[in-house]
Amino acid sequence: MQQESVMTIAHLYKSFGNNHVLIDFNLNLFKGENVVVLGRSGSGKSVLIKCIIGLLKPDKGDIVVFNESIGKMGEVELDKVRARVGFLFQSNALYDSMTVRQNLEFPLRRHWLAVTQDAVNKMVMEALEDVGLAHTIEMMPVELSGGMRKRIALARTLILKPDIILYDEPTTGLDSITGNEIISLMIDIQKKYNTSALIISHDMNCVRRASDRVVVLYEGTCYAAGTYADLLLNEDPKVKQFFEQAIK
Amino acid sequence: MHQSTPLQLFLAEVGQIARFAGKFLLQWFKPRYEFAEFIRQCFIIGYQSLPLVGLTGFIMGLVLTLQLRPSMVDYGVESQLPAIVGIAIVREIGPVITALIFAGKIGSRIGAELGSMKVTEQIDAMEVSGTNPFKYLVVTRVLAAICMLPVLAILSDAISLYGAYLGVNIKGSTSFRLFWMLVVDNLAFNDVLPAFIKTFFFGFAVGVIGCYKGYNSKKGTEGVGQSANSAVVISSVVIFIIDLLAVQITDFLGFN
Numbered sequence: 113m114q115q116e117s118v119m120t121i122a123h124l125y126k127s128f129g130n131n132h133v134l135i136d137f138n139l140n141l142f143k144g145e146n147v148v149v150l151g152r153s154g155s156g157k158s159v160l161i162k163c164i165i166g167l168l169k170p171d172k173g174d175i176v177v178f179n180e181s182i183g184k185m186g187e188v189e190l191d192k193v194r195a196r197v198g199f200l201f202q203s204n205a206l207y208d209s210m211t212v213r214q215n216l217e218f219p220l221r222r223h224w225l226a227v228t229q230d231a232v233n234k235m236v237m238e239a240l241e242d243v244g245l246a247h248t249i250e251m252m253p254v255e256l257s258g259g260m261r262k263r264i265a266l267a268r269t270l271i272l273k274p275d276i277i278l279y280d281e282p283t284t285g286l287d288s289i290t291g292n293e294i295i296s297l298m299i300d301i302q303k304k305y306n307t308s309a310l311i312i313s314h315d316m317n318c319v320r321r322a323s324d325r326v327v328v329l330y331e332g333t334c335y336a337a338g339t340y341a342d343l344l345l346n347e348d349p350k351v352k353q354f355f356e357q358a359i360k
Numbered sequence: 361m362h363q364s365t366p367l368q369l370f371l372a373e374v375g376q377i378a379r380f381a382g383k384f385l386l387q388w389f390k391p392r393y394e395f396a397e398f399i400r401q402c403f404i405i406g407y408q409s410l411p412l413v414g415l416t417g418f419i420m421g422l423v424l425t426l427q428l429r430p431s432m433v434d435y436g437v438e439s440q441l442p443a444i445v446g447i448a449i450v451r452e453i454g455p456v457i458t459a460l461i462f463a464g465k466i467g468s469r470i471g472a473e474l475g476s477m478k479v480t481e482q483i484d485a486m487e488v489s490g491t492n493p494f495k496y497l498v499v500t501r502v503l504a505a506i507c508m509l510p511v512l513a514i515l516s517d518a519i520s521l522y523g524a525y526l527g528v529n530i531k532g533s534t535s536f537r538l539f540w541m542l543v544v545d546n547l548a549f550n551d552v553l554p555a556f557i558k559t560f561f562f563g564f565a566v567g568v569i570g571c572y573k574g575y576n577s578k579k580g581t582e583g584v585g586q587s588a589n590s591a592v593v594i595s596s597v598v599i600f601i602i603d604l605l606a607v608q609i610t611d612f613l614g615f616n
């Protein structure tokens with residue numbers, strides 16, 4: 113079966129001075145698929161997805177999203193792509209000065225996806241119900257726990273009904289129960305909206321449950337790839353070190 | 361690696377701030393206009409500093425009058441006290457004190473606010489949400505500072521003069537009408553206009569430096585504190601430099 117590719121990363125290079133973070137990184141993401149990028153802290157995972165969404169400019173290489181190259185886009189076209197690609201920040205990046213409702217309204221209104229107050233309210237409620245936090249609508253982000261903030265951030269990403277979601281370490285910093293809830297949410301969302309997702313993680317539980325395919329990012333390049341089951345059997349020591357803890 | 365000297369670092373910083381200011385000048389008149397956010401910032405910036413500006417203005421007017429009085433009495437020109445105080449307040453004390461208070465209150469607020477937005481990736485989040493964060497955050501705040509500081513300076517002048525009126529009346533007795541006439545008669549257009557114009561530049565300096573420091577904040581809570589702090593220090597110094605330049609320029613143009 114020929115799968116439809118929604119995103120292609122080809123020969124991506126990114127350096128900060130002498131710090132060569134990404135060196136010839138390649139990746140394909142297909143429709144409806146969850147790909148986990150596994151890598152150690154500081155290996156350049158956040159840099160990778162920030163390049164995808166256009167927050168960082170790669171030095172070389174091409175990123176094609178929905179058959180259009182990110183590098184060649186102007187501000188207007190880039191915004192159109194960004195309306196279809198959700199981004200869950202590692203630090204959640206909720207707007208401190210706004211209520212939960214305003215946080216969720218912000219991307220809707222800014223992308224002109226909903227104009228009337230009725231339409232906005234409906235979409236805000238739907239996104240909050242998806243993450244099970246409808247009662248927090250008038251709260252400020254500081255009043256929420258870490259897990260709740262993550263879920264609100266997820267709701268703010270979902271509200272745009274994106275075709276692709278980029279998750280930057282969705283479970284890091286959460287206890288394992290809350291982490292599991294977030295993973296379940298991610299899986300439910302993928303089923304409900306048939307989205308594709310690129311998930312950055314080094315949480316093996318997340319990798320096991322959420323991934324259709326795993327890519328190991330090591331020394332700036334795509335070191336190994338396969339399904340979770342494939343990589344579990346991989347004998348390479350670099351790959352093994354990630355999976356050892358999972359086997360235990 | 362090559363170690364930069366403090367002078368090089370200083371010049372690099374000046375260059376960066378100038379570039380940031382240049383970016384503002386190129387961006388502010390281009391759409392998309394963030395009009396609602398601009399109005400909101402005007403309200404926050406103006407309203408928040410009003411009590412402080414009013415209080416300091418009042419005290420400055422009162423104290424200045426009390427301090428000047430003995431010398432004026434010695435020279436036998438006590439009746440000219442309102443005139444001399446009026447000139448001092450309108451030409452120098454009002455605008456500069458207001459700008460310094462504004463730098464302390466608003467410069468630090470902007471530096472800390474944008475700094476914490478920067479380090480918690482909120483600025484990145486805005487950018488991926490169909491918003492140009494430079495326009496939404498920086499342009500609106502700088503414009504609001506440019507618009508609000510002159511208004512605050514005028515209010516401060518008025519309150520200062522009222523303080524001066526009370527000061528005059530502690531040991532003497534002058535009707536409000538007479539006081540006001542003496543002040544106004546001795547103030548020429550040349551006194552008022554340059555003082556008014558320079559407040560726009562003060563507002564620009566506070567806005568740009570606060571935003572620059574916040575926007576380039578270093579990671580961590582310490583970085584945010586540093587941004588707020590250096591925003592106040594640098595803009596206060598720049599206010600004095602602008603003041604110095606303004607007096608030279610008005611002199612050169614014959615406005616004195």
Ligand SMILES: Nc1ncnc2c1ncn2[C@@H]1O[C@H](COP(=O)(O)OP(=O)(O)OP(=O)(O)O)[C@@H](O)[C@H]1O
Binds near residue numbers: 131151
């Ligand atoms: N804006 C930047 N300027 C300079 N260097 C950067 C910048 N962003 C990232 N780096 C560097 O790139 C490297 C990779 O950083 P990145 O944030 O992508 O790591 P990560 O894989 O996401 O790690 P973590 O799991 O801790 O989030 C690090 O060495 C970091 O210092």
Ligand SMILES: [Mg+2]
Binds near residue numbers: 159
């Ligand atoms: Mg990261």
